[in-house]
Amino acid sequence: MINIGRNGIQIDQDPNSCPVCNHLVSPNRTEIFKEINTENSNWSRYLEGLYECPSLKCGHLFLAHFERKSKNKGTIDGYFTYTHSTPNHFKPVEFDERIATISPSFVEIFNQSTNAEQAGLSEVCGMGYRKALEFLIKDYCVSSQVNDAEKIRKMMLMQCINQYITDTNTKACATRAVWLGNDETHYQRKWKDRDIGDLKLLINLVIHWVVSSLMTQEYMQSMQRT
Known part of the structure:
Protein backbone atom coordinates (compact mmCIF):
# COMPACT_ATOMS: atom_id res chain seq x y z
CA MET A 1 0.00 0.00 0.00
CA ILE A 2 1.11 3.55 -0.76
CA ASN A 3 0.28 6.45 1.54
CA ILE A 4 -0.22 9.54 -0.60
CA GLY A 5 0.02 11.81 2.43
CA ARG A 6 -3.49 13.20 2.24
CA ASN A 7 -6.20 12.53 4.83
CA GLY A 8 -4.82 9.06 5.45
CA ILE A 9 -5.68 7.93 1.93
CA GLN A 10 -3.81 4.90 0.65
CA ILE A 11 -3.63 3.37 -2.83
CA ASP A 12 -2.62 -0.14 -3.80
CA GLN A 13 -0.28 0.95 -6.61
CA ASP A 14 0.76 3.69 -8.98
CA PRO A 15 0.05 3.23 -12.71
CA ASN A 16 2.79 1.29 -14.49
CA SER A 17 2.29 2.79 -17.93
CA CYS A 18 1.44 6.06 -19.63
CA PRO A 19 -1.94 6.07 -21.45
CA VAL A 20 -0.70 8.75 -23.86
CA CYS A 21 2.51 7.17 -25.19
CA ASN A 22 1.53 3.59 -24.22
CA HIS A 23 4.98 2.88 -22.76
CA LEU A 24 5.75 1.07 -19.52
CA VAL A 25 7.03 3.72 -17.12
CA SER A 26 7.22 4.66 -13.47
CA PRO A 27 5.19 7.90 -13.63
CA ASN A 28 5.85 10.86 -11.37
CA ARG A 29 3.10 11.21 -8.78
CA THR A 30 1.96 14.78 -8.09
CA GLU A 31 0.30 16.02 -4.93
CA ILE A 32 -2.99 16.55 -6.75
CA PHE A 33 -5.53 13.91 -5.73
CA LYS A 34 -9.28 14.37 -5.51
CA GLU A 35 -11.96 12.17 -4.01
CA ILE A 36 -15.09 11.93 -6.14
CA ASN A 37 -18.35 12.04 -4.16
CA THR A 38 -21.34 10.27 -5.67
CA GLU A 39 -25.06 10.50 -4.97
CA ASN A 40 -24.59 13.84 -3.19
CA SER A 41 -23.12 12.10 -0.15
CA ASN A 42 -19.98 12.64 1.89
CA TRP A 43 -18.82 9.14 1.03
CA SER A 44 -16.44 9.03 -1.93
CA ARG A 45 -16.29 5.86 -3.95
CA TYR A 46 -13.69 7.08 -6.43
CA LEU A 47 -10.34 8.83 -6.34
CA GLU A 48 -8.45 10.56 -9.13
CA GLY A 49 -4.75 11.43 -9.08
CA LEU A 50 -2.60 13.49 -11.43
CA TYR A 51 0.59 11.88 -12.75
CA GLU A 52 3.34 12.90 -15.16
CA CYS A 53 4.98 10.64 -17.72
CA PRO A 54 8.78 10.72 -17.13
CA SER A 55 9.61 10.03 -20.78
CA LEU A 56 11.38 12.95 -22.45
CA LYS A 57 9.55 12.07 -25.69
CA CYS A 58 6.17 12.31 -23.97
CA GLY A 59 6.03 14.16 -20.65
CA HIS A 60 2.23 14.39 -20.68
CA LEU A 61 0.09 14.70 -17.59
CA PHE A 62 -2.61 12.08 -17.11
CA LEU A 63 -5.22 11.03 -14.58
CA ALA A 64 -5.10 7.75 -12.69
CA HIS A 65 -8.47 6.45 -11.53
CA PHE A 66 -8.96 4.50 -8.31
CA GLU A 67 -11.96 2.85 -6.65
CA ARG A 68 -12.49 2.49 -2.91
CA LYS A 69 -11.82 -1.02 -1.65
CA SER A 70 -14.77 -0.96 0.71
CA LYS A 71 -18.17 -1.15 -0.98
CA ASN A 72 -20.09 -0.17 2.16
CA LYS A 73 -20.75 3.44 3.02
CA GLY A 74 -20.77 2.63 6.72
CA THR A 75 -17.18 1.43 6.56
CA ILE A 76 -14.52 4.05 7.15
CA ASP A 77 -11.40 3.20 5.23
CA GLY A 78 -9.27 5.21 2.85
CA TYR A 79 -7.89 2.35 0.78
CA PHE A 80 -8.34 2.71 -3.00
CA THR A 81 -7.38 0.32 -5.80
CA TYR A 82 -6.11 1.39 -9.21
CA THR A 83 -8.46 0.74 -12.16
CA HIS A 84 -7.26 2.68 -15.23
CA SER A 85 -5.73 5.88 -16.58
CA THR A 86 -6.96 8.57 -18.98
CA PRO A 87 -6.76 9.98 -21.60
CA ASN A 88 -6.67 6.66 -23.34
CA HIS A 89 -4.60 6.95 -26.52
CA PHE A 90 -5.21 3.47 -27.78
CA LYS A 91 -2.56 1.72 -29.86
CA PRO A 92 -4.20 -1.05 -31.96
CA VAL A 93 -2.95 -4.60 -31.62
CA GLU A 94 -1.23 -5.75 -34.81
CA PHE A 95 -1.91 -9.23 -36.18
CA ASP A 96 -0.28 -11.43 -38.76
Missing part, protein backbone atom coordinates in the same frame (compact mmCIF):
# COMPACT_ATOMS: atom_id res chain seq x y z
CA GLU A 97 -1.34 -10.30 -42.24
CA ARG A 98 -2.94 -13.70 -42.85
CA ILE A 99 -5.35 -13.13 -39.96
CA ALA A 100 -6.12 -9.59 -41.14
CA THR A 101 -6.83 -10.94 -44.63
CA ILE A 102 -9.20 -13.76 -43.75
CA SER A 103 -10.97 -11.95 -40.89
CA PRO A 104 -10.70 -8.15 -40.83
CA SER A 105 -13.82 -8.09 -38.63
CA PHE A 106 -11.97 -10.12 -35.98
CA VAL A 107 -9.15 -7.57 -35.94
CA GLU A 108 -11.60 -4.69 -35.57
CA ILE A 109 -13.70 -6.33 -32.83
CA PHE A 110 -10.64 -7.54 -30.89
CA ASN A 111 -9.11 -4.05 -30.94
CA GLN A 112 -12.36 -2.42 -29.85
CA SER A 113 -12.50 -4.90 -26.96
CA THR A 114 -8.89 -4.17 -26.02
CA ASN A 115 -9.63 -0.45 -26.11
CA ALA A 116 -12.59 -1.01 -23.78
CA GLU A 117 -10.46 -3.09 -21.43
CA GLN A 118 -7.75 -0.43 -21.27
CA ALA A 119 -10.42 2.17 -20.54
CA GLY A 120 -11.46 0.16 -17.47
CA LEU A 121 -14.65 -1.31 -18.98
CA SER A 122 -13.93 -4.74 -17.54
CA GLU A 123 -17.58 -5.84 -17.48
CA VAL A 124 -18.11 -5.50 -21.25
CA CYS A 125 -14.75 -6.20 -22.91
CA GLY A 126 -15.05 -9.96 -22.28
CA MET A 127 -18.20 -10.11 -24.39
CA GLY A 128 -16.31 -8.32 -27.15
CA TYR A 129 -13.47 -10.85 -27.04
CA ARG A 130 -16.05 -13.64 -27.27
CA LYS A 131 -17.56 -12.03 -30.38
CA ALA A 132 -14.11 -11.54 -31.91
CA LEU A 133 -13.37 -15.24 -31.37
CA GLU A 134 -16.52 -16.25 -33.24
CA PHE A 135 -15.64 -14.09 -36.22
CA LEU A 136 -12.09 -15.47 -36.31
CA ILE A 137 -13.16 -19.11 -36.23
CA LYS A 138 -16.04 -18.78 -38.68
CA ASP A 139 -14.08 -16.67 -41.15
CA TYR A 140 -11.25 -19.19 -40.98
CA CYS A 141 -13.66 -22.05 -41.68
CA VAL A 142 -15.31 -20.13 -44.51
CA SER A 143 -11.92 -19.48 -46.10
CA SER A 144 -11.30 -23.21 -46.43
CA GLN A 145 -14.89 -24.34 -46.98
CA VAL A 146 -16.25 -21.76 -49.42
CA ASN A 147 -19.13 -23.96 -50.56
CA ASP A 148 -20.43 -24.18 -46.97
CA ALA A 149 -20.05 -20.45 -46.26
CA GLU A 150 -23.70 -19.70 -45.53
CA LYS A 151 -24.10 -22.85 -43.47
CA ILE A 152 -21.04 -21.96 -41.37
CA ARG A 153 -22.23 -18.40 -40.74
CA LYS A 154 -25.56 -19.66 -39.35
CA MET A 155 -24.12 -22.44 -37.16
CA MET A 156 -23.60 -22.32 -33.42
CA LEU A 157 -19.93 -21.68 -32.72
CA MET A 158 -19.20 -24.97 -30.95
CA GLN A 159 -20.98 -26.85 -33.72
CA CYS A 160 -18.79 -25.06 -36.25
CA ILE A 161 -15.64 -25.96 -34.32
CA ASN A 162 -16.60 -29.61 -33.99
CA GLN A 163 -17.54 -29.97 -37.65
CA TYR A 164 -14.97 -27.86 -39.47
CA ILE A 165 -11.86 -27.54 -37.28
CA THR A 166 -9.77 -30.68 -37.81
CA ASP A 167 -6.44 -29.67 -36.27
CA THR A 168 -6.27 -31.03 -32.71
CA ASN A 169 -4.46 -28.04 -31.19
CA THR A 170 -6.70 -25.47 -32.83
CA LYS A 171 -9.84 -27.31 -31.79
CA ALA A 172 -8.67 -27.77 -28.19
CA CYS A 173 -7.75 -24.10 -27.74
CA ALA A 174 -10.83 -22.80 -29.57
CA THR A 175 -13.13 -24.99 -27.47
CA ARG A 176 -11.69 -23.72 -24.22
CA ALA A 177 -11.77 -20.14 -25.46
CA VAL A 178 -15.50 -20.57 -26.13
CA TRP A 179 -16.01 -21.89 -22.60
CA LEU A 180 -14.39 -18.80 -21.08
CA GLY A 181 -16.00 -16.48 -23.63
CA ASN A 182 -19.44 -17.79 -22.71
CA ASP A 183 -18.67 -17.08 -19.06
CA GLU A 184 -18.29 -13.41 -20.01
CA THR A 185 -21.87 -13.33 -21.33
CA HIS A 186 -23.68 -15.38 -18.67
CA TYR A 187 -25.06 -14.48 -15.25
CA GLN A 188 -23.06 -17.16 -13.44
CA ARG A 189 -19.49 -18.16 -14.18
CA LYS A 190 -18.53 -21.82 -14.53
CA TRP A 191 -14.76 -21.21 -14.62
CA LYS A 192 -14.33 -19.08 -11.51
CA ASP A 193 -10.57 -19.57 -11.41
CA ARG A 194 -10.13 -18.12 -14.92
CA ASP A 195 -10.46 -14.57 -16.20
CA ILE A 196 -10.17 -12.37 -19.29
CA GLY A 197 -6.41 -12.87 -19.29
CA ASP A 198 -6.93 -16.60 -19.85
CA LEU A 199 -9.51 -15.92 -22.58
CA LYS A 200 -7.09 -13.63 -24.44
CA LEU A 201 -4.29 -16.17 -24.08
CA LEU A 202 -6.45 -18.90 -25.59
CA ILE A 203 -7.50 -16.62 -28.46
CA ASN A 204 -3.83 -15.92 -29.13
CA LEU A 205 -3.15 -19.66 -29.15
CA VAL A 206 -5.95 -20.12 -31.68
CA ILE A 207 -4.34 -17.40 -33.80
CA HIS A 208 -0.99 -19.16 -33.52
CA TRP A 209 -2.34 -22.49 -34.74
CA VAL A 210 -4.42 -20.88 -37.50
CA VAL A 211 -1.40 -18.96 -38.79
CA SER A 212 0.71 -22.13 -38.62
CA SER A 213 -1.91 -23.98 -40.66
CA LEU A 214 -2.12 -21.22 -43.26
CA MET A 215 1.66 -21.03 -43.58
CA THR A 216 1.87 -24.80 -43.98
CA GLN A 217 -0.69 -24.68 -46.78
CA GLU A 218 1.25 -21.88 -48.49
CA TYR A 219 4.47 -23.89 -48.55
CA MET A 220 2.75 -27.08 -49.60
CA GLN A 221 1.17 -25.27 -52.56
CA SER A 222 4.26 -23.31 -53.58
CA MET A 223 6.78 -26.17 -53.24
CA GLN A 224 5.52 -29.06 -55.34
CA ARG A 225 7.87 -31.88 -56.35
CA THR A 226 8.44 -31.78 -60.12
Whole structure:
Protein backbone atom coordinates (compact mmCIF):
# COMPACT_ATOMS: atom_id res chain seq x y z
CA MET A 1 0.00 0.00 0.00
CA ILE A 2 1.11 3.55 -0.76
CA ASN A 3 0.28 6.45 1.54
CA ILE A 4 -0.22 9.54 -0.60
CA GLY A 5 0.02 11.81 2.43
CA ARG A 6 -3.49 13.20 2.24
CA ASN A 7 -6.20 12.53 4.83
CA GLY A 8 -4.82 9.06 5.45
CA ILE A 9 -5.68 7.93 1.93
CA GLN A 10 -3.81 4.90 0.65
CA ILE A 11 -3.63 3.37 -2.83
CA ASP A 12 -2.62 -0.14 -3.80
CA GLN A 13 -0.28 0.95 -6.61
CA ASP A 14 0.76 3.69 -8.98
CA PRO A 15 0.05 3.23 -12.71
CA ASN A 16 2.79 1.29 -14.49
CA SER A 17 2.29 2.79 -17.93
CA CYS A 18 1.44 6.06 -19.63
CA PRO A 19 -1.94 6.07 -21.45
CA VAL A 20 -0.70 8.75 -23.86
CA CYS A 21 2.51 7.17 -25.19
CA ASN A 22 1.53 3.59 -24.22
CA HIS A 23 4.98 2.88 -22.76
CA LEU A 24 5.75 1.07 -19.52
CA VAL A 25 7.03 3.72 -17.12
CA SER A 26 7.22 4.66 -13.47
CA PRO A 27 5.19 7.90 -13.63
CA ASN A 28 5.85 10.86 -11.37
CA ARG A 29 3.10 11.21 -8.78
CA THR A 30 1.96 14.78 -8.09
CA GLU A 31 0.30 16.02 -4.93
CA ILE A 32 -2.99 16.55 -6.75
CA PHE A 33 -5.53 13.91 -5.73
CA LYS A 34 -9.28 14.37 -5.51
CA GLU A 35 -11.96 12.17 -4.01
CA ILE A 36 -15.09 11.93 -6.14
CA ASN A 37 -18.35 12.04 -4.16
CA THR A 38 -21.34 10.27 -5.67
CA GLU A 39 -25.06 10.50 -4.97
CA ASN A 40 -24.59 13.84 -3.19
CA SER A 41 -23.12 12.10 -0.15
CA ASN A 42 -19.98 12.64 1.89
CA TRP A 43 -18.82 9.14 1.03
CA SER A 44 -16.44 9.03 -1.93
CA ARG A 45 -16.29 5.86 -3.95
CA TYR A 46 -13.69 7.08 -6.43
CA LEU A 47 -10.34 8.83 -6.34
CA GLU A 48 -8.45 10.56 -9.13
CA GLY A 49 -4.75 11.43 -9.08
CA LEU A 50 -2.60 13.49 -11.43
CA TYR A 51 0.59 11.88 -12.75
CA GLU A 52 3.34 12.90 -15.16
CA CYS A 53 4.98 10.64 -17.72
CA PRO A 54 8.78 10.72 -17.13
CA SER A 55 9.61 10.03 -20.78
CA LEU A 56 11.38 12.95 -22.45
CA LYS A 57 9.55 12.07 -25.69
CA CYS A 58 6.17 12.31 -23.97
CA GLY A 59 6.03 14.16 -20.65
CA HIS A 60 2.23 14.39 -20.68
CA LEU A 61 0.09 14.70 -17.59
CA PHE A 62 -2.61 12.08 -17.11
CA LEU A 63 -5.22 11.03 -14.58
CA ALA A 64 -5.10 7.75 -12.69
CA HIS A 65 -8.47 6.45 -11.53
CA PHE A 66 -8.96 4.50 -8.31
CA GLU A 67 -11.96 2.85 -6.65
CA ARG A 68 -12.49 2.49 -2.91
CA LYS A 69 -11.82 -1.02 -1.65
CA SER A 70 -14.77 -0.96 0.71
CA LYS A 71 -18.17 -1.15 -0.98
CA ASN A 72 -20.09 -0.17 2.16
CA LYS A 73 -20.75 3.44 3.02
CA GLY A 74 -20.77 2.63 6.72
CA THR A 75 -17.18 1.43 6.56
CA ILE A 76 -14.52 4.05 7.15
CA ASP A 77 -11.40 3.20 5.23
CA GLY A 78 -9.27 5.21 2.85
CA TYR A 79 -7.89 2.35 0.78
CA PHE A 80 -8.34 2.71 -3.00
CA THR A 81 -7.38 0.32 -5.80
CA TYR A 82 -6.11 1.39 -9.21
CA THR A 83 -8.46 0.74 -12.16
CA HIS A 84 -7.26 2.68 -15.23
CA SER A 85 -5.73 5.88 -16.58
CA THR A 86 -6.96 8.57 -18.98
CA PRO A 87 -6.76 9.98 -21.60
CA ASN A 88 -6.67 6.66 -23.34
CA HIS A 89 -4.60 6.95 -26.52
CA PHE A 90 -5.21 3.47 -27.78
CA LYS A 91 -2.56 1.72 -29.86
CA PRO A 92 -4.20 -1.05 -31.96
CA VAL A 93 -2.95 -4.60 -31.62
CA GLU A 94 -1.23 -5.75 -34.81
CA PHE A 95 -1.91 -9.23 -36.18
CA ASP A 96 -0.28 -11.43 -38.76
CA GLU A 97 -1.34 -10.30 -42.24
CA ARG A 98 -2.94 -13.70 -42.85
CA ILE A 99 -5.35 -13.13 -39.96
CA ALA A 100 -6.12 -9.59 -41.14
CA THR A 101 -6.83 -10.94 -44.63
CA ILE A 102 -9.20 -13.76 -43.75
CA SER A 103 -10.97 -11.95 -40.89
CA PRO A 104 -10.70 -8.15 -40.83
CA SER A 105 -13.82 -8.09 -38.63
CA PHE A 106 -11.97 -10.12 -35.98
CA VAL A 107 -9.15 -7.57 -35.94
CA GLU A 108 -11.60 -4.69 -35.57
CA ILE A 109 -13.70 -6.33 -32.83
CA PHE A 110 -10.64 -7.54 -30.89
CA ASN A 111 -9.11 -4.05 -30.94
CA GLN A 112 -12.36 -2.42 -29.85
CA SER A 113 -12.50 -4.90 -26.96
CA THR A 114 -8.89 -4.17 -26.02
CA ASN A 115 -9.63 -0.45 -26.11
CA ALA A 116 -12.59 -1.01 -23.78
CA GLU A 117 -10.46 -3.09 -21.43
CA GLN A 118 -7.75 -0.43 -21.27
CA ALA A 119 -10.42 2.17 -20.54
CA GLY A 120 -11.46 0.16 -17.47
CA LEU A 121 -14.65 -1.31 -18.98
CA SER A 122 -13.93 -4.74 -17.54
CA GLU A 123 -17.58 -5.84 -17.48
CA VAL A 124 -18.11 -5.50 -21.25
CA CYS A 125 -14.75 -6.20 -22.91
CA GLY A 126 -15.05 -9.96 -22.28
CA MET A 127 -18.20 -10.11 -24.39
CA GLY A 128 -16.31 -8.32 -27.15
CA TYR A 129 -13.47 -10.85 -27.04
CA ARG A 130 -16.05 -13.64 -27.27
CA LYS A 131 -17.56 -12.03 -30.38
CA ALA A 132 -14.11 -11.54 -31.91
CA LEU A 133 -13.37 -15.24 -31.37
CA GLU A 134 -16.52 -16.25 -33.24
CA PHE A 135 -15.64 -14.09 -36.22
CA LEU A 136 -12.09 -15.47 -36.31
CA ILE A 137 -13.16 -19.11 -36.23
CA LYS A 138 -16.04 -18.78 -38.68
CA ASP A 139 -14.08 -16.67 -41.15
CA TYR A 140 -11.25 -19.19 -40.98
CA CYS A 141 -13.66 -22.05 -41.68
CA VAL A 142 -15.31 -20.13 -44.51
CA SER A 143 -11.92 -19.48 -46.10
CA SER A 144 -11.30 -23.21 -46.43
CA GLN A 145 -14.89 -24.34 -46.98
CA VAL A 146 -16.25 -21.76 -49.42
CA ASN A 147 -19.13 -23.96 -50.56
CA ASP A 148 -20.43 -24.18 -46.97
CA ALA A 149 -20.05 -20.45 -46.26
CA GLU A 150 -23.70 -19.70 -45.53
CA LYS A 151 -24.10 -22.85 -43.47
CA ILE A 152 -21.04 -21.96 -41.37
CA ARG A 153 -22.23 -18.40 -40.74
CA LYS A 154 -25.56 -19.66 -39.35
CA MET A 155 -24.12 -22.44 -37.16
CA MET A 156 -23.60 -22.32 -33.42
CA LEU A 157 -19.93 -21.68 -32.72
CA MET A 158 -19.20 -24.97 -30.95
CA GLN A 159 -20.98 -26.85 -33.72
CA CYS A 160 -18.79 -25.06 -36.25
CA ILE A 161 -15.64 -25.96 -34.32
CA ASN A 162 -16.60 -29.61 -33.99
CA GLN A 163 -17.54 -29.97 -37.65
CA TYR A 164 -14.97 -27.86 -39.47
CA ILE A 165 -11.86 -27.54 -37.28
CA THR A 166 -9.77 -30.68 -37.81
CA ASP A 167 -6.44 -29.67 -36.27
CA THR A 168 -6.27 -31.03 -32.71
CA ASN A 169 -4.46 -28.04 -31.19
CA THR A 170 -6.70 -25.47 -32.83
CA LYS A 171 -9.84 -27.31 -31.79
CA ALA A 172 -8.67 -27.77 -28.19
CA CYS A 173 -7.75 -24.10 -27.74
CA ALA A 174 -10.83 -22.80 -29.57
CA THR A 175 -13.13 -24.99 -27.47
CA ARG A 176 -11.69 -23.72 -24.22
CA ALA A 177 -11.77 -20.14 -25.46
CA VAL A 178 -15.50 -20.57 -26.13
CA TRP A 179 -16.01 -21.89 -22.60
CA LEU A 180 -14.39 -18.80 -21.08
CA GLY A 181 -16.00 -16.48 -23.63
CA ASN A 182 -19.44 -17.79 -22.71
CA ASP A 183 -18.67 -17.08 -19.06
CA GLU A 184 -18.29 -13.41 -20.01
CA THR A 185 -21.87 -13.33 -21.33
CA HIS A 186 -23.68 -15.38 -18.67
CA TYR A 187 -25.06 -14.48 -15.25
CA GLN A 188 -23.06 -17.16 -13.44
CA ARG A 189 -19.49 -18.16 -14.18
CA LYS A 190 -18.53 -21.82 -14.53
CA TRP A 191 -14.76 -21.21 -14.62
CA LYS A 192 -14.33 -19.08 -11.51
CA ASP A 193 -10.57 -19.57 -11.41
CA ARG A 194 -10.13 -18.12 -14.92
CA ASP A 195 -10.46 -14.57 -16.20
CA ILE A 196 -10.17 -12.37 -19.29
CA GLY A 197 -6.41 -12.87 -19.29
CA ASP A 198 -6.93 -16.60 -19.85
CA LEU A 199 -9.51 -15.92 -22.58
CA LYS A 200 -7.09 -13.63 -24.44
CA LEU A 201 -4.29 -16.17 -24.08
CA LEU A 202 -6.45 -18.90 -25.59
CA ILE A 203 -7.50 -16.62 -28.46
CA ASN A 204 -3.83 -15.92 -29.13
CA LEU A 205 -3.15 -19.66 -29.15
CA VAL A 206 -5.95 -20.12 -31.68
CA ILE A 207 -4.34 -17.40 -33.80
CA HIS A 208 -0.99 -19.16 -33.52
CA TRP A 209 -2.34 -22.49 -34.74
CA VAL A 210 -4.42 -20.88 -37.50
CA VAL A 211 -1.40 -18.96 -38.79
CA SER A 212 0.71 -22.13 -38.62
CA SER A 213 -1.91 -23.98 -40.66
CA LEU A 214 -2.12 -21.22 -43.26
CA MET A 215 1.66 -21.03 -43.58
CA THR A 216 1.87 -24.80 -43.98
CA GLN A 217 -0.69 -24.68 -46.78
CA GLU A 218 1.25 -21.88 -48.49
CA TYR A 219 4.47 -23.89 -48.55
CA MET A 220 2.75 -27.08 -49.60
CA GLN A 221 1.17 -25.27 -52.56
CA SER A 222 4.26 -23.31 -53.58
CA MET A 223 6.78 -26.17 -53.24
CA GLN A 224 5.52 -29.06 -55.34
CA ARG A 225 7.87 -31.88 -56.35
CA THR A 226 8.44 -31.78 -60.12
